[in-house]
Amino acid sequence: MDKQNKNNKVSLSQVARAAGVSKMTASRVLRDEGGYSEQTRIKVMAQVDALGYLPNRLATVFAGDQSSTFIGVSIPDLGNEVFAQVLEGIDRKLGTFGYQSVLGLTQHTLNEEENWIRTVLSWQPAGLILTGRYHSPRATEMLRNAGIPVVEIWDLNSSPLDMSVGINHFDCGFDMGRYLTNLGYRNLGYVGTSHDTANAATERLNGFCKAVEGAGGQVVKQLCLHDTATYYPGFYGTEQLLAAARGVECIYYQNDAMAFGGLQYCTGKGLKVPDDIGIAGWGDLPIASVMKRRMTSCHVSHLKLGQKAAEVMMGRLTDEPVPACVDIGFRLIPGSTVRDRSA
Amino acid sequence: MDKQNKNNKVSLSQVARAAGVSKMTASRVLRDEGGYSEQTRIKVMAQVDALGYLPNRLATVFAGDQSSTFIGVSIPDLGNEVFAQVLEGIDRKLGTFGYQSVLGLTQHTLNEEENWIRTVLSWQPAGLILTGRYHSPRATEMLRNAGIPVVEIWDLNSSPLDMSVGINHFDCGFDMGRYLTNLGYRNLGYVGTSHDTANAATERLNGFCKAVEGAGGQVVKQLCLHDTATYYPGFYGTEQLLAAARGVECIYYQNDAMAFGGLQYCTGKGLKVPDDIGIAGWGDLPIASVMKRRMTSCHVSHLKLGQKAAEVMMGRLTDEPVPACVDIGFRLIPGSTVRDRSA
DNA sequence: TTGAAAGCGATACCAA
């Protein structure tokens, strides 16, 4: 009976002993460090296979001054398809570098985020990717003290904690507001969701209102539901909005999923889109690719946003020069759920 | 200048020294273990705050025989909305227990899964939640040797490695096949995706074929695309299927997203649903909640599946008795994208 | 080319 450690796992010393070398030599072989004979290498590797040795990376990080391959990734929620895409982009890209995402779903609250940051930092991650630019004071302090790279994504942040990858949401909203008012729309509505934190969707709404008001129009009703920004809230939000406000010619939604819900509500009620009412969304979700009536929206490559975030993180970790801010950009999609009313 | 460790992070001994106690005492205070005076507690906590001490959990795991709070979670991809929901259910539930998901997107390949398992095991996770019941031989061996709880989700597995939470996909397909043939459909088509591994979707197809053939019908064409199971592949897959096979009366899709894509293709081509052609999906995605024509589908609570997986994992970790198999169940949704043809 | 010893940050165990 060979001595086993408490976890009943095979350790490096066991491999070394079985191979008849010191654990330092075994360590060198496993790290491919060089400085040993081919014969030694073979002996060690044979025992690695025979014993099914798996290194304990916790001990490695702990012993050396290298960092872990964890990247903490905070995401508000996955019910919103755009965030799922962002996460997919992040994790895939990190994976190509041999890094792993440690997930945190913050439910859009700074308090959840703070708690998660405290926990995840205790696991010595190599870096953090956080959705959103707003953090609690304590979270901010911990982030500063952590001494690891931090990428804030989603909202572009011109003065980030460390690095920022995102888009200008105000501009998205502004461009849509200008586009719609140029088409002749004057009485507009908005349906979205709200949380306890000022967020990107609010920025879009702000930009939208600014453009609409600047063009002599008005946002007659803004509905911010306490719900997830997906199909059904778009549906019932539209019902509420149309019941509460008269004369709304076009509705701007927080995203395409809500807009699609709204579209279904309107057509179900016999309203013709875009003749009776206009519909505009944001995000250009995959579902748009199969709709015969292209949704008026704003295209953003969520996957690319995630990939880029992972890239700047890896760039920083490998001491390459990386930009502090990366603007992913967006593109307005005219679509056919709105029409020219100025004619 | 106080001595700092290499990471420039505050360690327990620094807190202890600053508070004028031994690190054992400081350790006890921080773990709320009792066996110290209130005065001591106050001194220590004051220094924790002053120095901004964050524990290094790596060292804790390493020292004691407690395990980490990592749960490795493998998911095929997040472009498929159902998996995003499963992950959301898992991570939220784990979070309530103070555990974190370490994500692995395997892209539906056993090889990716094996590599990810090797890496994640080296971080000493408390347990693993894996999507799918098929693993490479080496992966299986590592899982057996790891000595940690493993929950296989998605396909119900009556003889799991350890524990299983899922549904019977064969039955889903079978029930749908029987339902459609009972309505009078005889010539059916299938559109889905395929990967290098036998998967749950294939099980559904098998069940479907079995029921259809048992009822004297036939699945005249099965299309398995090498793509992600989402809207657009459903759209173009339908085009391919209808071009390749004549007389298809109803198409069964891998999931609702693909079915929605197919529905859009059909209506776009002037085919009336369900008069000219029937459409059936699987999964009952959120988008179904806003469609005026309810999709004929199969309801599965993906969120609950994820939550349940996390629950049995936590049950095992806290030494509660847990069932080896949990069947989440499903419910056929008649919908209105198919019709009674036997009349 | 190889090995022995120290140490990473925490906890368990025993002694005071």
Add this chain to the structure above:
DNA sequence: TTGGTATCGCTTTCAA
């Protein structure tokens, strides 16, 4: 109520 010492699995450093 406290503190000293050994220890976890590995790497760094220095010596042979």
